[in-house]
Amino acid sequence: MTTMMKTQTQQVDDQMVLLSQYYPEIYDQLIPQQGEVMKPRRRRKKNKTDAGISGFKKRKLSDEQVSMLEQNFGDEHKLESERKDRIASELGLDPRQVAVWFQNRRARWKSKKLEEEYAKLKTEHDTTILEKCRLETEVLKLKEQLSEAENKINRLVERSDGLSSTSPSSSFSVEAIEPSLFGGFGMNGFEDGFYLQETSYIHGGLDWIGLI
DNA sequence: TCCCTTTCCGAGTTACATCA
C-alpha cells in the first residue's frame, strides 16, 4: 500500500496519458484550465451515439487502481462514506467511481459464491445419486439371492412331500416347514425385513443357503 | 406521525474495450 502508491497528481497524470493515447481527439477538451479542478464526469446517456457526441467514453481502471481496490475490498466489502472518500482520494478517482466499483465487485463476488455453492451442492448430489444406485443394485442382488433360496426351499419341500408319502416317520417332517408357518414364503414378509429368526426356518440357520 | 429528501444498495441493463 505504500511503495506502490503514487501521489494523486501522478495518478491523474497517468489517466491523462492514457486518455491522450487512446482518445487524442477529446483529450484537449478534458484538460482543465490552469488552476481549474477536474469536474465530475457527466452522466452517460442511453443514446448509443451520445458517447461520440459528448466525447466521454468508458475508461478502464489502471492495474494499480484495481489492485488497491481489490485490497480494500478484501478488508471489507462494505464501503462507508468516509472510507470511500479516502480511497477515491488515494487513487485519484471520483468517489462515485469507487462506489460503483464496490457495487460491481460485490455483485461479482456474490455471483462467484453462488457458483461455488452450486458446484458443491452438485458434487454432493452426484455422490448421493451414486450411493443410491449402489444400494439399489445391492437390493436387487439380495432379492435375487432370496429368490434362489425360496426355490431351494420349495424343491426341498417337494422332495420331502415325496418322501413322507413312503416314510411318514421321516425326521424332516412336512409340518416343520409348512408354508403357512412362514407366511407362504412370499416376499410380503421379507419386504419389511427379516421378521423371523433364522432358526425358525430350519435347524442350523441359513448357512446352507449360502447367504451368510 | 407524516412527508420529503438524501444516500445507499442490489438487481438488472447498457455500452465500451478487448480478445480469439
Place this chain on the structure above:
DNA sequence: CTGATGTAACTCGGAAAGGG
C-alpha cells in the same frame, strides 16, 4: 470483421436515516 466476454457505468426500486 465479428461474436463472446469482462467490466465500468447506468437505471430503477426499495430501505433507512435525518430534518421540517
